[in-house]
Amino acid sequence: MADPLSLVNDLLLPVFADIAGQPADPVVRPSDRADAQVNGALPLAKQLGTNPREIAQRVVDSGALANVCSDVEIAGPGFINLTFADSFLGAELGAVAVDDRLGISPDPHPRTVVIDYSAPNVAKEMHAGHLRTTVIGDALVRMLEFGGHTVIRENHIGDWGRPFGMLIEHLLDIGEDVAAEGMQQGDLDGFYKAANAKFTDDEEFQARARDRVVKLQSYDPETIALWERLVEMSTDYFNQVYDKLGVLLTDDDLMGESKYQSVMPVAYERLRAAGLIEESDGAEVVFPPGFTNRDNEPLPLIVKSRTGAFMYATSDLACVLDRVERLQADLLLYVVGAPQAQHFQMVFAVAKMAGWLTDDVDAVHIPFGSVLGDDRKMLRSRTGGAVKLVELLDEAVERAAEAVADKNPDLDDDERAEVARTIGIGAVKYADLSTDRIKDYVFDWDRMLAFEGNTAPYLQYAHARICSIFRRADVERTSVRSTAIDLGEPQERELAKRLLAYPTALADTLATYSPHKLCTYLFDLAQDFTSFYEHCPVMKADEPTRASRLALCDLTARTLEHGLGLLGITAPEAM
RNA sequence: GCGCCCAUAGCUCAGUCGGAUAGAGCAACGGAUUUCUAAUCCGUAGGUCCCAGGUUCGAGUCCUGGUGGGCGUGCCA
Numbered sequence: 226m227a228d229p230l231s232l233v234n235d236l237l238l239p240v241f242a243d244i245a246g247q248p249a250d251p252v253v254r255p256s257d258r259a260d261a262q263v264n265g266a267l268p269l270a271k272q273l274g275t276n277p278r279e280i281a282q283r284v285v286d287s288g289a290l291a292n293v294c295s296d297v298e299i300a301g302p303g304f305i306n307l308t309f310a311d312s313f314l315g316a317e318l319g320a321v322a323v324d325d326r327l328g329i330s331p332d333p334h335p336r337t338v339v340i341d342y343s344a345p346n347v348a349k350e351m352h353a354g355h356l357r358t359t360v361i362g363d364a365l366v367r368m369l370e371f372g373g374h375t376v377i378r379e380n381h382i383g384d385w386g387r388p389f390g391m392l393i394e395h396l397l398d399i400g401e402d403v404a405a406e407g408m409q410q411g412d413l414d415g416f417y418k419a420a421n422a423k424f425t426d427d428e429e430f431q432a433r434a435r436d437r438v439v440k441l442q443s444y445d446p447e448t449i450a451l452w453e454r455l456v457e458m459s460t461d462y463f464n465q466v467y468d469k470l471g472v473l474l475t476d477d478d479l480m481g482e483s484k485y486q487s488v489m490p491v492a493y494e495r496l497r498a499a500g501l502i503e504e505s506d507g508a509e510v511v512f513p514p515g516f517t518n519r520d521n522e523p524l525p526l527i528v529k530s531r532t533g534a535f536m537y538a539t540s541d542l543a544c545v546l547d548r549v550e551r552l553q554a555d556l557l558l559y560v561v562g563a564p565q566a567q568h569f570q571m572v573f574a575v576a577k578m579a580g581w582l583t584d585d586v587d588a589v590h591i592p593f594g595s596v597l598g599d600d601r602k603m604l605r606s607r608t609g610g611a612v613k614l615v616e617l618l619d620e621a622v623e624r625a626a627e628a629v630a631d632k633n634p635d636l637d638d639d640e641r642a643e644v645a646r647t648i649g650i651g652a653v654k655y656a657d658l659s660t661d662r663i664k665d666y667v668f669d670w671d672r673m674l675a676f677e678g679n680t681a682p683y684l685q686y687a688h689a690r691i692c693s694i695f696r697r698a699d700v701e702r703t704s705v706r707s708t709a710i711d712l713g714e715p716q717e718r719e720l721a722k723r724l725l726a727y728p729t730a731l732a733d734t735l736a737t738y739s740p741h742k743l744c745t746y747l748f749d750l751a752q753d754f755t756s757f758y759e760h761c762p763v764m765k766a767d768e769p770t771r772a773s774r775l776a777l778c779d780l781t782a783r784t785l786e787h788g789l790g791l792l793g794i795t796a797p798e799a800m
Numbered sequence: 801g802c803g804c805c806c807a808u809a810g811c812u813c814a815g816u817c818g819g820a821u822a823g824a825g826c827a828a829c830g831g832a833u834u835u836c837u838a839a840u841c842c843g844u845a846g847g848u849c850c851c852a853g854g855u856u857c858g859a860g861u862c863c864u865g866g867u868g869g870g871c872g873u874g875c876c877a
């Protein structure tokens with residue numbers, strides 16, 4: 226870890242242990258009165274029944290920080306304020322500058338992670354509701370992979386169940402070519418609604434649909450072929466959206482409900498063999514302790530309905546079983562909306578009762594709030610329907626294109642189109658990622674596309690400006706990476722400290738699966754940079770300051786690009 | 801009824817394991833531009849951290865009880 230704060234922590238641990246007679250937290254924190262502050266003397270003094278300033282003095286006298294700090298002073302009741310030595314910061318930066326991983330070590334305990342996200346339904350439109358799970362999931366995947374974990378993406382699409390009888394019959398009615406044409410153009414809802422309308426109005430169709438479901442569930446070859454065709458049309462369309470959005474999901478990640486049909490009976494039998502299943506109101510259920518319904522009676526997880534059908538809880542239990550035993554995963558992540566919280570609690574509880582989830586395996590629901598419109602209700606289109614995700618993305622790019630044309634008319638058409646795509650999509654993703662995921666957020670074009678404030682364009686702009694400096698200076702970026710960095714100006718020190726905090730920012734982000742923490746860090750970094758940019762001329766500076774500042778610029782640009790990359794956002798070189 | 805989540809500046813949001821004086825951005829006001837991309841920067845102003853207790857040397861943060869809002873609470877997924 227390159228972060229001076231964690232280094233100071235490491236240096237002080239033995240000192241505090243020595244004073245306390247047992248391990249004690251030095252409580253190293255960032256400070257607005259110095260570079261860092263050490264607060265651990267206060268609780269320790271309480272514990273030992275001595276004077277906190279006295280303990281602080283012993284910490285200072287230990288000399289543990291001699292090579293790191295140019296100033297160490299005790300303040301107030303026993304805080305220790307630290308000022309890092311410029312030489313120390315410079316040396317740390319030097320180490321990061323030559324590191325392709327920007328100071329971040331792979332996780333020493335790599336895990337096998339299965340992450341479940343996106344999950345659109347076949348023959349249904351991808352709408353704004355799919356944005357968060359897809360974007361947050363994608364960012365987490367990128368961060369986990371960078372951390373050295375084995376990540377298995379699972380796109381649990383809705384590709385099985387009763388509606389497929391009517392969908393397949395409708396497919397036969399209108400013909401494959403017509404259906405494929407419609408879906409290629411993104412009209413999935415039209416297909417679904419037409420099928421549904423016939424199902425409600427037409428008894429003959431209804432009967433055909435019912436027969437078709439039976440055929441599907443018995444894997445009748447002709448029916449399966451039609452079903453596959455239908456799934457393929459939809460996934461082709463999903464891939465268009467994923468491509469536009471710039472996420473990692475491909476056909477290889479598809480792991481729909483159909484794939485678990487054969488696992489559900491296994492899961493069911495094992496629950497039965499374990500004696501967990503009870504009969505209740507005709508259904509077969511498991512009662513995990515601690516859950517009650519509105520009448521204060523035990524709340525069941527229904528594994529098999531009165532009619533003998535497996536339920537969605539069964540499907541999720543089958544997923545746990547499959548992911549733990551076949552894939553040997555030891556971390557299961559579910560990027561699914563907050564309303565599903567109780568459902569996952571119950572599924573995990575039952576999986577633990579069954580012994581599928583053990584102490585070595587963690588299952589984590591990663592909940593998120595809703596995307597709201599101006600009216601603070603779920604985002605809807607003017608007509609009141611769901612907002613198509615593609616339309617939302619296209620509008621983002623259009624709006625970005627207008628802004629780019631306005632701000633930088635020098636770009637040629639191709640370049641402008643590409644930059645607009647990068648900015649527009651980046652803005653949508655960043656708006657989604659930059660606030661605490663548990664909260665609802667209001668979708669606001671003007672705010673997310675503003676080139677000021679905590680937005681993707683602001684971060685991208687900072688990056689583009691740095692690239693511009695190197696173009697102007699005609700200096701190869703890689704050539705400055707072994708340059709000694711000198712920190713004379715306060716803005717340089719602030720920037721330097723921020724750059725060194727990158728590993729901590731990423732670790733904090735991953736510890737709680739909260740991408741907004743990385744966003745906050747990158748925004749702070751961009752602000753520190755622009756402040757530096759205003760106050761510290763680079764090209765006009767004399768050597769060796771010029772070279773030192775170029776090195777700072779390069780490292781800043783790399784950190785911005787890398788951090789945005791982990792969020793699934795591209796940093797253009799010009800905009 | 802019970803459970804989960806949310807409440808911080810006019811607006812949108814951060815706030816790390818409990819640390820000193822609660823921070824950004826937007827909007828408002830006042831400055832900076834023969835530019836390294838001003839898509840920017842500097843400054844001013846703006847607070848009952850929903851309320852009331854409690855724990856603590858110290859609470860926006862932890863605990864208890866409320867208020868307001870959202871969601872969930874057996875045979876859809």
